[in-house]
Amino acid sequence: MLWIQNLELKKKLVLLAAVSGTMALLMACTGFIWHDLRLLRSAQIEELRSKAELLAFAGLATVEKPGNDAARSMLMLVKSHPSVATVGLFSNTGTPLTSDLPAGTQTDPIALPIEHDSYRYTEFGELELFYPMIERGREVGVVYLKANMREFYEQARSHATMIVILTLCSLAVALLFGSMMQSLISRPILQLADAARNITTNGDYTIRVTTDSRDELAVLYRSFNQMVQKIQTSQSELKQARDEMEIRVEQRTRELQDEISQRETIQQELVRAKEAAEAASLAKSRFLANMSHEIRTPLNGILGFADYIVIHDHSLKEADRRDYLRTIKRCGEGLLVLINDILDLSKIEAGQMDFERVRFSPHGVISDAISILRPKAREKNLSLEYRWDGVVPESIESDPLRLRQLLMNLIGNAVKFSETGGVNVVARIDPASRTLAIDVIDTGVGIPEETQTALFNPFTQGDSSVTRRFGGTGLGLSICKSIVEGLGGEIRYKSEQGQGSTFSFTVDTGSMDNVRMSSSPLEDIVMDEPSTADSILKQSIRSKRILVAEDGETNRKLIRLLLVRSGADVVLVENGLEAVVAVRNEQFDLILIDMQMPIMDGYSATAQLRAEGFTNPIVALTAHAMRGDEERCLQAGCTEYLSKPIRQELLLARIIALLSGKNVDVEPGDVTAPRPKDHSDLIVSELPIEEPPFAELVREFVERAHDKMFEMQSAYQSNNRTQLKELAHWMKGSGGMAGFPMLTDCARELEVVVKNSLDDRIEEKLTMLESLVHRLQSPQA
Structure with missing residues (x-):
């Protein structure tokens, strides 16, 4: 229907008049014709019923006396009517009651309807009527009439032709009337539209529209003129107000621009500061969480074995002590690697690697x-x-x-x-x-x-x-x-x-x-034999007087033990001031000095010693390993620079180089050869179980591990998470002490999942730990 909406108003008026008039006439004619045809059909049916009634009366004689000429004469009379095509008399079963009749009479059996007093139309548009023959209240036969409907259809075609002619006439009249009316209605509206278009296009609010009529369109004209007048007045007032507002806005805009610029600058600085603070906080949290775990792991080994050595020093055998010290050394080296990684990262971020x-x-x-x-x-x-x-x-x-x-x-x-x-x-x-x-x-x-x-x-x-x-x-x-x-x-x-x-x-x-x-890897460079290194040590360090200035008691003892075993004469002091006093009173071939000490630090002490004329080597020891620390130590007067923790081999190599002028290359790493592993299904302790004390310790642990495993299963079944975590913690610490590091790793994982309430993984970790415990090999008694 979009095309109707797009039509001009005058065309819509003409179309409305034509369609409404035509539809009204068409509906009226159709009603009259339908009523007329309905009456015509009813009259034809009644006429056939009257003929059928006469035939039924005549047919009773034929039923009583077959061959009666009365029925035959009546059939011929009815058949002679133009509208009757076929007639016939039948019994209740559809069997003909008459025979030897002229053409036009039905002598073949037919199928009777259930209701004998009825009519129906055939597929060819013919009317069939059935009428019962009643004698003494009993039905003895049926009259059959079939009439053609030519008269009815001719009448219907005549009426249809009349409707078409009347419709066309009414359409012509409606179009003529609509054309006359649209000029009276649409012309004033179009004039009003033209005026509105000119006002909108040109902005001329002086335009007015006039009319001589007094109908509703006149009221619309007056209302339009009043509206334009008010708009004209409002436009004038608005222009004046706009001019004043533009002046105020321009002035305020300049003020706001300055204020917004300042606020944007402050806001950007706040956003950058907030983002930097959040990023720093997140990085700090991640750093602390990772470092806490990684640093605690080697520290636990260092402190645990150190405590054990201190507590049981009187009963420890030399082999046990050496093995525990090797374990402490490995943990320390692991901690050193971690610290070096952190320092390397800081150097990378500072661009100083x-x-x-x-x-x-x-x-x-x-x-x-x-x-x-x-x-x-x-x-x-x-x-x-x-x-x-x-x-x-x-x-x-x-x-x-x-x-x-x-x-x-x-x-x-x-x-x-x-x-x-x-x-x-x-x-x-x-x-x-x-x-x-x-x-x-x-x-x-x-x-x-x-x-x-x-x-x-x-x-x-x-x-x-x-x-x-x-x-x-x-x-x-x-x-x-x-x-x-x-x-x-x-x-x-x-x-x-x-x-x-x-x-x-x-x-x-x-x-x-x-x-x-x-075509194959070349041989590595052959290093000096240990005997050669030992001879250099004996020649370079033996009987040399070395001053160690260190505020940490553990470091003092470790350095003294190393140097004394190499044949040096060692003097220990706890701060820089004592070092200066010691040098004033005694002669020293070399000084090892910590740069961070109370009372007087290493930088001040070294500068003081150089100022007082001490010319022998001074080796700086410092826990700082950042870029610039070495330069600062050398500027203070130090000869060499070593960062803590100090590897024994590297310390001795530097002392040899300073005292003898001979360089000794020492590779880092554990000098102890790894124990051969048993690759069978059983797990063998890494401790030297060929020695009785270690074998006894491992046997006791294996026996207790099975008991603790049973307690873990019981705690898990009873949902006692606290006890399960404590048992896993015991297994974590004791497993490594007994030479079974794989138990430590698995027990640590179990402890973590219990602590974090990861219930879906507890059974998995518990099963893995139990499998390892069952594979532990207990040394032979």
Whole structure:
């Protein structure tokens, strides 16, 4: 109906008049014709019924006396009527009662309707009428008449023709009348529309419309003129007010712009400060949470074994004491690695990480990292393999210490995050592009895809469950990325959760001209034999007087023990002032001085000693390892600089170099060879169980472990989470003491899930711990 809406008003008026008049006439004619045809059909049916009644009367004689000519004559008379097509007399079963009749009479049996006094229409539009013959209250037969409807249909066609003619006539009259009326109605409205259009287009509110009529359109004209007059008055007032408002707005806008500019500046500063504070708070929380866990783990080992040595010192055998001290040393080295990572990260963030470029054997650095981490891999029944893909260079030019740190981080992660299978390290050299490429391939837990984008961010791991399960601070990969970039390369990774990971990195090798290549790894440089080192120690340190200025009692005792065992004469003081007084009264060949001490620190004491004429070496000892600390120590007058905690081998090497002028290279690491592992299903303690005291300790632990395991199961069944956590804590601490570190790891995981109420994982961890306990091997009595 959209086309009707788009018509002009005058066309709508004409269409309305034409349609309404035509529809009214059409409905009236249709009603009259329908009524007329209905009367015509009723009259025809009544006429047939009258003929049927006469035939029924005549047919009774035929029923009583077959062959009666009265019925035959009546049938012929009825058949002669133009509207009658067929007649017939039938019994109640449809059998003809007359025969040998002329054409037009029905002599074949027919199917009678249920109601014999009725009529119906055939499919050809003919009317069939059935009328019963009644004698003495009993029906003896049926009169059948079939009439054609030609007269009826001719009458209907005549009426239809009349309707069409009348409709066309009325439509013509309605169109003429509508055209006359639309000019009287639409013309004034169009004039009003033209006036409104001119006012809207030109803004001329002086336009007015006039009319001589007094009808509703006249009222509309007057109302339109009044509205335009009011609008004209309002426009004038509005223009005046707008001019005044523009002046005020312009003045206020200038004031607001200055105020908004100041507020925006303040708001931006507040937002930046808020974001910085939130980021710092979040980083601090993550840092403290990770550091708390990672620092406590080695500290527990250090303090636990140290307390045990102090308490049982009178009953400990020398072998036990040495084993416990080795354990403390390993824990301390692990703590040192963590602290170094933190310091490296701070150097990276400050842009102060230094790199050197020297010639060294890449095979030596890689094989050294492999040898250090292989015992840890064997503890987990993992293979740790290393090979070269192609030729092996004799040397490259890079930073060996940073490359070693990079390998220790990546291979250590691969071992830590793998539970089955193994780790493969593949190296290859490309002299043309001057790059060394190394792949570290593991069969570990893999990295979830949704966390891979933040993999190299500080303090980031795959998810919290990884941290609880394997530990770690998330610093390693961030440091690795910075180291690789500092070595002129790039690092990539490929990982699929549950299938393992591959970390690949490259480093710049420097010039490879005249570098010898080999088809297999070259032999490592042979170090001095221990006997040679011992002779240097005896010649350099024996009978030398060394002053140790250190405010920490433990450090004083450790350094004194080391130097005295090497043959030196050691004097201990607790602060810088005592050091200055001691030098005034005695002669010393070398001074070891802590830079942070009460009363007088190492910087002031060193400066004072140099001012008073002390020229022998002074070695600075400091826990600070940031950029600038070494320069500050050297500016104060120190000869050498060592950061705490101090490795014994490195300290002795520096003293040898200063006292004898001979350099002794000492590699870091535990000098104790790892105990061979039993690769059977049973788990053997790492303690030296060939010695009776250790064997007895392990036997007692294994027996108690089975009892504690039973108590754990009982606590779990009774839902006593407090007792279960306490038992897991006991197993965590005692397992490592007895030489079963795998118990410590599993018990730690159980303790964490109980503490965090992760009920769906308690049974899993408890089952794993019970399986390990049942595999513990008790030494033979």
